[in-house]
Amino acid sequence: xxxxxxxxxxxxxxxxxxxxxxxxxxxxxxxxxxxxxxxxxxxxxxxxxxxxxxxxxxxxxxxxxxxxxxxxxxxxxxxxxxxxxxx
Amino acid sequence: xxxxxxxxxxxxxxxxxxxxxxxxxxxxxxxxxxxxxxxxxxxxxxxxxxxxxxxxxxxxxxxxxxxxxxxxxxxxxxxxxxxxxxxxxxxxxxxxxxxxxxxxxxxxxxxxxxxxxxxxxxxxxxxxxxxxxxxxxxxxxxxxxxxxxxxxxxxxxxxxxxxxxxxxxxxxxxxxxxxxxxxxxxxxxxxxxxxxxxxxxxxxxxxxxxxxxxxxxxxxxxxxxxxxxxxxxxxxxxxxxxxxxxxxxxxxxxxxxxxxxxxxxxxxxxxxxxxxxxxxxxxxxxxxxxxxxxxxxxxxxxxxxxxxxxxxxxxxxxxxxxxxxxxxxxxxxxxxxxxxxxxxxxxxxxxxxxxxxxxxxxxxxxxxxxxxxxxxxxxxxxxxxxxxxxxxxxxxxxxxxxx
Numbered sequence: 001x002x003x004x005x006x007x008x009x010x011x012x013x014x015x016x017x018x019x020x021x022x023x024x025x026x027x028x029x030x031x032x033x034x035x036x037x038x039x040x041x042x043x044x045x046x047x048x049x050x051x052x053x054x055x056x057x058x059x060x061x062x063x064x065x066x067x068x069x070x071x072x073x074x075x076x077x078x079x080x081x082x083x084x085x086x087x
Numbered sequence: 088x089x090x091x092x093x094x095x096x097x098x099x100x101x102x103x104x105x106x107x108x109x110x111x112x113x114x115x116x117x118x119x120x121x122x123x124x125x126x127x128x129x130x131x132x133x134x135x136x137x138x139x140x141x142x143x144x145x146x147x148x149x150x151x152x153x154x155x156x157x158x159x160x161x162x163x164x165x166x167x168x169x170x171x172x173x174x175x176x177x178x179x180x181x182x183x184x185x186x187x188x189x190x191x192x193x194x195x196x197x198x199x200x201x202x203x204x205x206x207x208x209x210x211x212x213x214x215x216x217x218x219x220x221x222x223x224x225x226x227x228x229x230x231x232x233x234x235x236x237x238x239x240x241x242x243x244x245x246x247x248x249x250x251x252x253x254x255x256x257x258x259x260x261x262x263x264x265x266x267x268x269x270x271x272x273x274x275x276x277x278x279x280x281x282x283x284x285x286x287x288x289x290x291x292x293x294x295x296x297x298x299x300x301x302x303x304x305x306x307x308x309x310x311x312x313x314x315x316x317x318x319x320x321x322x323x324x325x326x327x328x329x330x331x332x333x334x335x336x337x338x339x340x341x342x343x344x345x346x347x348x349x350x351x352x353x354x355x356x357x358x359x360x361x362x363x364x365x366x367x368x369x370x371x372x373x374x375x376x377x378x379x380x381x382x383x384x385x386x387x388x389x390x391x392x393x394x395x396x397x398x399x400x401x402x403x404x405x406x407x408x409x410x411x412x413x414x415x416x417x418x419x420x421x422x423x424x425x426x427x428x429x430x431x432x433x434x435x436x437x438x439x440x441x442x443x444x445x446x447x448x449x450x451x452x453x454x455x456x457x458x459x460x461x462x463x464x465x466x467x468x469x470x471x472x473x474x475x476x477x478x479x480x481x482x483x484x485x486x487x488x489x490x
Binding site for chain 2: 019054
């Protein structure tokens with residue numbers, strides 16, 4: 001079992017590139033279990049984030065799954081599952 | 088009927104960002120037209136534009152908004168902030184449904200759209216931004232302003248090329264008369280990008296001169312088209328009673344409005360501008376002799392200039408009212424042009440100065456008293472602002488001082 005290839009650091013970077021960061025949110029803080037909605041990201045921001053992850057990691061994420069993902073931890077798990085399945 | 092008044096101005100023009108810069112530039116007759124820098128115009132017949140200088144979205148807007156907005160929206164959002172600050176309005180302290188947003192748009196977010204079309208063409212659909220779904224859209228400025236400030240009252244967008252900016256202000260006035268105390272209105276367009284440029288070139292009205300001081304010469308015998316610009320103005324308009332109650336500074340009243348459509352090409356009926364002026368004056372209960380200045384549409388196309396001059400002289404008489412086109416300093420801003428002229432009219436009333444039309448030598452055959460080169464000192468209590476849009480749109484708006 002190799003190290004997870006998609007980390008919270010990767011997600012932070014991609015979230016910022018995709019949709020910026022809300023002025024009242026510390027994206028560098030403990031956000032793994034904070035809801036995306038609470039972090040200020042609506043469904044379109046998640047779609048844009050998902051599409052950037054797909055391009056960079058060459059995986060496919062279902063749009064319906066993307067817009068219903070609750071937290072960064074859940075998203076990171078899904079991305080790593082996809083990466084593992086592909087490997 | 089309760090007067091509807093202007094209480095805040097947010098200006099983003101090729102001659103200046105913010106009221107102070109814009110006012111100083113206007114007084115000195117600064118030319119904001121120059122060779123395009125936003126892309127290399129060398130391969131195009133028209134190479135000049137009025138670009139808004141020094142606008143860096145990342146410095147002025149939260150990072151959350153930058154990836155999802157076209158330049159026109161970024162400028163509109165910042166201009167709205169300035170207009171609210173100028174009006175001393177904090178939207179957080181007002182009920183959501185007491186504030187509406189009505190802007191105009193001539194072309195939508197072309198620069199954003201061009202980038203995403205390029206991504207689609209060169210790299211595939213996976214590379215198109217999810218935000219393209221709305222970032223290009225005509226209504227997006229109204230939507231983003233509404234979301235950012237929690238304004239849930241009557242909102243919308245009007246599209247009528249250059250005339251649309253005045254139509255938006257008139258629509259804002261309607262909403263206030265129907266009971267919404269405050270509406271954010273005006274317009275910003277910004278499509279100085281190759282895609283926007285070829286669309287404008289196709290319209291056939293752009294000047295192909297490469298001399299910034301000779302390219303846009305409305306009412307001049309050498310008129311040969313216009314130079315496009317970007318930017319515009321966002322206005323806060325309010326019910327006069329509630330504005331006075333909160334002790335707001337009042338620039339002036341949106342006192343009258345008229346809009347007409349030209350007959351179809353080849354018709355023997357006259358153009359509709361004169362009728363729009365008459366409707367606006369009647370709506371304001373103002374006689375022509377009471378008007379202190381006319382802000383002209385100033386197409387810069389000889390035939391359209393002649394039609395406008397004829398409409399003005401038919402209503403006011405030959406050389407009977409000062410006429411000006413400060414847009415000679417900025418280029419034509421499309422939907423942003425009318426609101427910027429309304430802002431200029433508000434400033435003219437407070438300063439007692441009519442802003443100048445620069446670079447031109449008035450064609451004497453047009454019989455207009457044009458304010459050229461330098462501002463003219465005058466008591467300005469009533470201003471008429473005109474705007475015409477491609478396709479036959481004519482709009483006229485009367486702004487009146489309440490002081």
